[in-house]
Amino acid sequence: MEKKLGIIQTQSIVFNEPVKLECGKSLPGVTVAYEAYGALDKERGNAILVAHAFSGDAHAAGFHQGEDKPGWWDDLIGPGKALDTDKYFVICSNVIGGCKGSTGPSSINPVTGKPYGLDFPSVTIGDMVNVQKKLIDRLGIKKLLAVIGGSMGGMQVLQWAVDHPQMLKSAIPIATALKHSPQQIAFDEVGRQAVMADPDWRGGNYYDSGQPAKGLSVARMLGHITYMSDKSMEEKFSRKLKDDKYAFNFTAPDFEVEGYLRYRGDSFVKRFDANSYLYITKAMDYFELLPQDFLREDIKIDTRFLVIAFKSDWLYPAYQSQEIAKLLKIKGADATYCEINSTYGHDAFLLEVEEETRLIKHFLEKTYKTV
Amino acid sequence: MPLEDFNPTTDSTGSTDSTIKIMNYKSAPLDYKIIYDIVEPESRVLDLGCGSGALMQLLVEGKHAKAQGIEIDEEQIYQCVEKGLSVFHGDIDSGLSEYPDKCFDYVILNQSMQQARKASFIISEALRVGKKVIVGFPNFVHLTARIQMALKGRTPITPSLPYRWYNTPNLHFLSINDFKDFCKEEGIHIDSSYYLGKRMAILFFPNLFAFNAVFVISRSRKN
Numbered sequence: 001m002e003k004k005l006g007i008i009q010t011q012s013i014v015f016n017e018p019v020k021l022e023c024g025k026s027l028p029g030v031t032v033a034y035e036a037y038g039a040l041d042k043e044r045g046n047a048i049l050v051a052h053a054f055s056g057d058a059h060a061a062g063f064h065q066g067e068d069k070p071g072w073w074d075d076l077i078g079p080g081k082a083l084d085t086d087k088y089f090v091i092c093s094n095v096i097g098g099c100k101g102s103t104g105p106s107s108i109n110p111v112t113g114k115p116y117g118l119d120f121p122s123v124t125i126g127d128m129v130n131v132q133k134k135l136i137d138r139l140g141i142k143k144l145l146a147v148i149g150g151s152m153g154g155m156q157v158l159q160w161a162v163d164h165p166q167m168l169k170s171a172i173p174i175a176t177a178l179k180h181s182p183q184q185i186a187f188d189e190v191g192r193q194a195v196m197a198d199p200d201w202r203g204g205n206y207y208d209s210g211q212p213a214k215g216l217s218v219a220r221m222l223g224h225i226t227y228m229s230d231k232s233m234e235e236k237f238s239r240k241l242k243d244d245k246y247a248f249n250f251t252a253p254d255f256e257v258e259g260y261l262r263y264r265g266d267s268f269v270k271r272f273d274a275n276s277y278l279y280i281t282k283a284m285d286y287f288e289l290l291p292q293d294f295l296r297e298d299i300k301i302d303t304r305f306l307v308i309a310f311k312s313d314w315l316y317p318a319y320q321s322q323e324i325a326k327l328l329k330i331k332g333a334d335a336t337y338c339e340i341n342s343t344y345g346h347d348a349f350l351l352e353v354e355e356e357t358r359l360i361k362h363f364l365e366k367t368y369k370t371v
Numbered sequence: 372m373p374l375e376d377f378n379p380t381t382d383s384t385g386s387t388d389s390t391i392k393i394m395n396y397k398s399a400p401l402d403y404k405i406i407y408d409i410v411e412p413e414s415r416v417l418d419l420g421c422g423s424g425a426l427m428q429l430l431v432e433g434k435h436a437k438a439q440g441i442e443i444d445e446e447q448i449y450q451c452v453e454k455g456l457s458v459f460h461g462d463i464d465s466g467l468s469e470y471p472d473k474c475f476d477y478v479i480l481n482q483s484m485q486q487a488r489k490a491s492f493i494i495s496e497a498l499r500v501g502k503k504v505i506v507g508f509p510n511f512v513h514l515t516a517r518i519q520m521a522l523k524g525r526t527p528i529t530p531s532l533p534y535r536w537y538n539t540p541n542l543h544f545l546s547i548n549d550f551k552d553f554c555k556e557e558g559i560h561i562d563s564s565y566y567l568g569k570r571m572a573i574l575f576f577p578n579l580f581a582f583n584a585v586f587v588i589s590r591s592r593k594n
Contacts, residue, residue, distance in 0.1 A: 334439075358452070359449065362455065
């Protein structure tokens with residue numbers, strides 16, 4: 001019998017002290033939504049922090065009451081899985097700037113009593129990690145067995161390695177980069193412009209009138225194209241039609257790929273705040289780790305690294321992960337790099353379960369043994 | 372040194388991997404034993420073309436070496452990670468440029484040099500990043516190979532060169548004497564050399580009777 005995580009509830013912790021941000025401003029306090037799976041051992045040495053990607057949330061595994069879809073990385077987190085909850089205590093928190101329980105632009109501004117909107121200060125990947133660190137401290141964890149994440153989650157992993165290297169036994173950045181490239185910034189900018197071009201966006205003050213649905217949906221459609229590959233789209237959709245014949249108009253989608261993108265766009269509008277879209281994409285665009293900040297030589301660091309990339313990922317191409325691997329070579333770190341031969345594009349980090357499991361499971365076992 | 376049957380280690384091509392998953396010194400092939408005996412305890416080791424990591428595992432467990440591998444084949448990467456080893460997925464032709472000078476005590480090129488495109492560049496890079504380089508390669512001019520070529524007019528197939536012309540991963544074919552000449556021309560110092568027969572070490576006329584050779588080379592100080 002396969003063991004299951006069962007019903008999971010998102011929890012939250014409120015930090016009532018001001019949180020200084022990289023932009024110079026600060027938040028009077030923050031709420032952090034998180035989920036935890038498994039049990040913390042006596043030595044508090046089995047904790048793994050999972051960092052979610054751009055549109056992810058704290059619900060990484062298990063099921064919420066009454067829902068039939070599990071958390072976004074349920075394939076990798078659970079009893080006997082890569083992040084084995086029989087052995088490890090796995091934590092995932094929603095980033096600040098997000099809209100899934102942690103403080104973000106849709107949260108209430110204590111000064112005005114209304115949602116922040118664009119009064120919300122700019123946040124960075126560094127700020128997200130800073131708040132995660134508060135959560136880890138609050139949970140009484142001195143050293144993490146691992147920090148793991150894909151895409152923007154991988155940026156947080158690398159940021160952890162820069163900001164708190166002594167707290168990490170290991171780091172697993174997946175399908176990510178040391179800095180956002182002009183192409184990555186460009187896609188984000190097109191998405192933001194789509195949101196802001198929608199008259200319903202109203203300068204970010206749409207919380208009474210409703211989301212800029214059209215703009216946000218277009219932004220998400222663009223995103224989904226970048227998450228797939230030419231080959232995975234061919235395999236998934238080819239030129240298949242929704243109906244047997246062309247409609248010869250622009251209203252109904254002719255092709256399945258059009259229908260898919262529209263569906264993805266529409267469902268995104270229901271679950272994701274448009275201003276969070278702006279803030280979080282900006283945080284990714286600001287992301288740049290300088291080689292000299294990475295594994296500084298003046299502190300003793302014994303963090304082990306597992307860097308994973310995917311061959312068909314053109315949004316975060318393998319060369320960006322190779323840059324991480326090169327830096328780890330220069331710094332003499334204990335590191336493994338693997339480029340998984342996947343056709344799924346950037347989405348592979350959510351889909352290549354078997355290969356990722358083979359790597360992550362054994363890497364964690366080895367790391368846990370040497371604790 | 373205990374000498375047992377020589378098994379060609381076709382590690383980097385993966386054909387015999389599953390059989391050497393759990394390997395100890397006793398069950399290790401002769402070339403592994405020779406390399407194992409060369410490597411000093413606690414050394415920093417880089418294994419180029421490490422395959423499934425069997426040799427690295429031996430060095431990590433028996434010699435407490437700090438080992439890092441580089442390997443091109445994806446499946447072998449998984450097998451290395453399963454053994455708890457650290458490995459970079461990539462080719463050894465371009466994989467060394469980031470490493471600082473002399474950051475390894477040993478760089479191992481066992482049965483991989485002859486498969487790399489730029490063999491001489493790799494050896495010079497290996498000598499840059501490693502204090503010593505251990506090179507193991509098949510001897511192309513073993514007596515049986517010479518007979519097959521001279522009398523039968525066929526491309527030789529020997530225990531250390533088991534492939535047919537159309538499926539060999541080897542790009543360079545060299546003899547023990549060729550390698551010695553190369554070291555002389557390049558000003559590379561040969562610290563020691565070991566010659567391997569089918570069942571035992573070869574002491575006389577190695578260029579004629581050895582199937583494989585293992586050299587320990589270094590750059591003399593003045594270079």
